[in-house]
Amino acid sequence: MCLAVPMSVLSVSGDHGRVRSAGVEMDISLALVEDVHPGDYVIVHAGFAIQRLSAEDARETLEIFARLEKSLADDSSR
Amino acid sequence: MIDELELLRDRLASWSGDNLTFMEVCGTHTMAAARSGLHSLLPPKIRLISGPGCPVCVTPVDYLDHALALAKLDGVTIATFGDLMRVPGSVVPGSIDDTSRAAPPSLADARARGADVRIVYSPLDAIALAARYPERHVVFLGVGFETTAPILAASILIARDQELDNFSMLSAAKTIPEAMEALANADDLALNGFLCPGHVSVILGANAYLPLAENHGIPCAIAGFEPLEIMRGVASLVGQVQSREARVDNCYPGAVCPEGNRKARETLYRVFEPADSIWRGLGKIPGSGLALRSEYSVFDASARFDIALPKPVEPKGCRCGEVLRGVLKPEGCGLFGTTCTPEAPRGACMVSSEGSCAAAYHYTTGERR
Numbered sequence: 001m002c003l004a005v006p007m008s009v010l011s012v013s014g015d016h017g018r019v020r021s022a023g024v025e026m027d028i029s030l031a032l033v034e035d036v037h038p039g040d041y042v043i044v045h046a047g048f049a050i051q052r053l054s055a056e057d058a059r060e061t062l063e064i065f066a067r068l069e070k071s072l073a074d075d076s077s078r
Numbered sequence: 079m080i081d082e083l084e085l086l087r088d089r090l091a092s093w094s095g096d097n098l099t100f101m102e103v104c105g106t107h108t109m110a111a112a113r114s115g116l117h118s119l120l121p122p123k124i125r126l127i128s129g130p131g132c133p134v135c136v137t138p139v140d141y142l143d144h145a146l147a148l149a150k151l152d153g154v155t156i157a158t159f160g161d162l163m164r165v166p167g168s169v170v171p172g173s174i175d176d177t178s179r180a181a182p183p184s185l186a187d188a189r190a191r192g193a194d195v196r197i198v199y200s201p202l203d204a205i206a207l208a209a210r211y212p213e214r215h216v217v218f219l220g221v222g223f224e225t226t227a228p229i230l231a232a233s234i235l236i237a238r239d240q241e242l243d244n245f246s247m248l249s250a251a252k253t254i255p256e257a258m259e260a261l262a263n264a265d266d267l268a269l270n271g272f273l274c275p276g277h278v279s280v281i282l283g284a285n286a287y288l289p290l291a292e293n294h295g296i297p298c299a300i301a302g303f304e305p306l307e308i309m310r311g312v313a314s315l316v317g318q319v320q321s322r323e324a325r326v327d328n329c330y331p332g333a334v335c336p337e338g339n340r341k342a343r344e345t346l347y348r349v350f351e352p353a354d355s356i357w358r359g360l361g362k363i364p365g366s367g368l369a370l371r372s373e374y375s376v377f378d379a380s381a382r383f384d385i386a387l388p389k390p391v392e393p394k395g396c397r398c399g400e401v402l403r404g405v406l407k408p409e410g411c412g413l414f415g416t417t418c419t420p421e422a423p424r425g426a427c428m429v430s431s432e433g434s435c436a437a438a439y440h441y442t443t444g445e446r447r
Contacts (some may be wrong), residue, residue: 046201050228057151
């Protein structure tokens with residue numbers, strides 16, 4: 001149930017934000033977080049951002065995902 | 079990543095003290111550990127058991143009965159997260175479900191028989207349905223822990239701002255720390271540490287677990303969801319046991335801070351207040367539930383609709399309760415893999431996307447009866 005992928009914030013309008021991850025874009029509510037700006041990352045659950053992450057904080061999780069993806073790609077090309 | 083995993087695996091394998099039992103209380107941890115085969119990386123002396131981390135699984139069967147009864151009403155649309163769709167309600171004694179030994183009815187069955195039941199990704203989708211179809215009353219099934227509960231609260235505030243009179247929630251949200259406390263006190267579980275939930279901790283903050291560490295002397299580690307992150311959490315717990323410490327180690331610092339998400343908690347408690355709650359497998363835990371405050375009762379589906387409910391009946395032979403308490407492995411239940419499968423589940427643990435039995439069924443390579 002927990003969507004653990006940090007999603008990147010494309011735009012903010014009041015309590016609403018447009019976010020993207022892995023080519024998927026969606027509109028979410030920012031009612032439960034503060035100070036979110038385009039370029040930040042957010043953790044999204046059931047249509048709401050529940051935490052803001054700086055790009056630095058998001059980096060490690062994104063790096064783990066990138067390495068996982070690469071190792072899966074390497075496995076399947078063998 | 080593989081290097082660090084191997085390092086952690088080797089470090090854990092060198093543990094030569096007493097057998098250790100750690101419990102995770104997060105359905106996503108249950109699934110991540112099962113799917114990645116993480117348990118095979120742990121030495122025999124170190125066990126990671128699953129506790130009541132699946133909100134759907136710990137919700138007693140009378141909640142499903144209530145949802146099924148509402149689904150039968152004319153003009154009612156049930157909107158729900160996907161993993162509630164196939165959870166069985168009570169078997170009615172003497173009914174065809176009782177005599178045919180087929181799995182008892184679920185929301186998916188109700189939909190097949192003509193009820194308006196829809197899967198939504200967010201309560202906001204349910205609100206949009208209510209706005210679009212004013213002639214229908216939309217009931218959202220609000221089940222979840224602290225990751226979801228603030229979202230339920232924010233949604234009710236949005237529904238109020240939109241002045242919707244055809245939207246309500248059947249709420250069964252729960253809070254996790256009281257359950258962890260009950261488990262820490264349980265005589266039959268001697269837990270050596272808790273692996274604390276990931277996103278629940280985003281909301282609660284790391285400090286929420288300090289009473290467990292300081293008052294109960296139980297090591298705690300907050301972990302993310304990748305196998306590597308879970309292993310780091312387990313390694314922290316072993317390290318704490320080794321140095322005879324009990325603290326809260328935040329191994330997910332990118333997302334979890336000591337204070338948590340204060341705005342989310344403020345929103346939550348604006349709309350909900352603590353109440354006693356019954357957890358399947360744990361019984362009543364005082365203050366572990368969330369009830370809608372009276373000023374929001376217009377959004378409370380149990381207040382909006384007066385329905386007679388049947389006496390709840392847990393399935394015969396179902397041992398979900400023991401699995402949720404961590405005292406029984408799924409394979410130890412007599413129904414596992416035979417009468418109870420994901421296709422025909424008897425209890426919630428087998429069908430929920432975060433259930434221990436579903437995880438065991440889908441991901442273990444062991445023999446099935």
